[in-house]
Amino acid sequence: MTEEAPQGAEHSMSVTPLSGTGAAPIPRGIQFPVFVAAATCAFAGVWMSVPLASVLLTERGASPALVGLYAASVWVAALLAAPLSPWLAGRVGGALRMHQLAVVLSMLALAGLGTNPAIPLWFVLGSVLGVASCLTWTSSDAIAGAMAPVGREGQFLGIYQTFVSAAIGGGPAALWFFGVRNEAFLGSALIMGLGLALTLALCEPPGAVPRRMRLTFLRLRPVALMMIAPSGAAMLCGALEGSAGAVFPVQGLALGMAAAAAASVVVATGFGNMLAQYPVGMMADRLGTHRALLGCAVVVAVGSLLWPWLAPGWGIWPVLAVWGGAAGSIYTLGMVRAVQRFAGPARALGMAGLNTAYLLGGALGAPLGGLLLESVPGWGLPVALAAVALGGGLALSVAALRRGG
Template identity: 30%
Template sequence: MADSATPAPGGSPRQIVPVIAMMMTMALSYGISIPLVSFVLESRGYSSGLIGLLAATPSVALFAIAPFVARLVRIVGARPLAWISLLTVAASVGLLPVLDNLPCWFLLRIAMGVADGILFSVSESWINMLAGDARRGRVLAIYTSVMAAGFAIGPALLGLVGTEGWLPFAVATGIILTGLLPLSLTGPGLPDLDGTASHGLMGFVARAPTLSLAVLLTGYVDAVLISLLPVYGLRSGLSASASALMITVGALGSLLLQYPIGWLADHVDRQKVFLGCGVGLVAGALLLPFVAGKSILLWPMLLLWCGACFGLYTVAMTLLGQRFTGPELVVGNAAFAALWGIGGITGPVIAGEAMDRFGKEGMPGTLAAGGLVFLAIGLWRHHRRKPTSSA
């Protein structure tokens, strides 16, 4: 179905909660397996470059599969594809200690990225269609908050199970397999995602450039903050512990502020909330040099800044579900996954190079520049078209 679809009343919590629960198991396992593999390779003396390459492999695979997700859904069916993808992710993690050599690990990470791309596209399409327009922002805010919590808790579990032997791999695999239970509880009421979309990924980007840029930018910001914010803190005079705390406070902000942002998206003009998050991104990037290492205002600023940055993705998903449904929505979610992957791969490279060339302020400078481009395009399209179709 094309964009500007008639808003659906939404599904029941009995349909929405199991899908979100299934995806939380994915976030938990992802949060465990990605750093786990890095720790194992580090202990074996592999170079940082190779470790980073293996860590980026799932994102590359996710990007590669994105153009084919809608076709696979049409051929196989959304629910069977979700089962296959979940089992593939479990196998790709569970086989790591069995096929314990680097070439096999690259192949397993590719399989994981492909399955992740399919699962995220299908499940986020289900959640968006089940949410209904009246509560879409809040439901998607809960989903993004749950996913953020899963990604944050996953690495902490490594402190309990360790990084040696079979146990951490078995725990990660077991968590993924628990996702089969909520998937089996979804029942027959899941939305139909079959059918033929009228456009592919590039067609979607052409029809929704502001949404596409927002997701690309959020993926960029996410990767930059995780990888370079502690470095920025150290170069600003903060201690190592305080620099690491910057990520924790930022993650807390992205977790706590999503529901208020989702509530706003359900009660006021979503385009204004969308652009407001962009303003918050730019403002935080410009303020960072003035508060880092010098002011207690750094901590509340980080809380609000990261909340606004990731609110951009929450509202983008809300607008996506408002405009598209069925196979069109699957294509949109696949495009989101691909764009996030591109942002995540390029972000640390571009921002790191900017820090080398222009000093530590090059990092927030690239974030502010990206935010300004988003605002320029978003404001132009907002004033050029009606608010409901200007994304």
């Protein structure tokens, strides 16, 4: 069921949407695929640097705790930057301009890491990279949402998320070409530079971000109420994917899988995530986001219980792929819901809330998953994930049916 946003939500902020400042160098009809290509380069460059940093720090003699602390500094910086992204976009001249500036800032941070700096500078540059990559992400989501035509949001955002998922999963594979060395950070910057060049052929889509934003409680309240389902979906997805990325390989080892196979668990879930985005987006357009959310939650719950039972046999791989597709699609459905419910300037706040909720879910999911695996070995984690998926999916589906959800 698709509902129109309440009138008060669309006009709850005194803002003026940005529009293109002039004719775009390319026709509007092909701006969306060009932007998707640019965003793919940006995400691939950032995610290529994630495993590279971990390996290089370890080779320098850093302890696992220090490597984890570096990763945490990147995520915390991103989490702090996400709520500020609409305001920053309005200050710099729009979502597209912020995207370009954030990519440049990411490239500078990556170039700094490529010089093999002292350990304290790793944390400084990592925090800068966290802020810049978060702003790249939030601006990309806002632009993609503004470009999606009414009634086909699921299909267009499904295409966008398919390529984003491919970039996140395939970015680290570029290390096979660049090699695991400090100079590979320059390769990450080069990939992002290719995406930056593509954005020069685009113009700011109308309604992606407000030019100015004056926030009060009365203006934020209707937006917050309508973000219950979208942000809840994003947080649920973040918790599931954060737990899977951090804990599933460890669980695989405990279930008797070889080390290489256990490490490949995340590859299987990422592959399924990439394949599921467009079909689930189409399902949301045809059946409604509330039904699609509930369906994905049920699939996640069943998969959470099924794959440990099948391990270490070959049957786990299709189950993990389906699990990853359903879990990752929950975020896409939250994004579709936000685009459907918000118009114009309110959408910028919606997208920022979506990204913040995902980051918060990931920050909570990984440590809680590890705690469960350690304190309740065996079926503790699978049962907990199934319960969270079912309970969260049902609650979000009901919220999506309501006017405020």
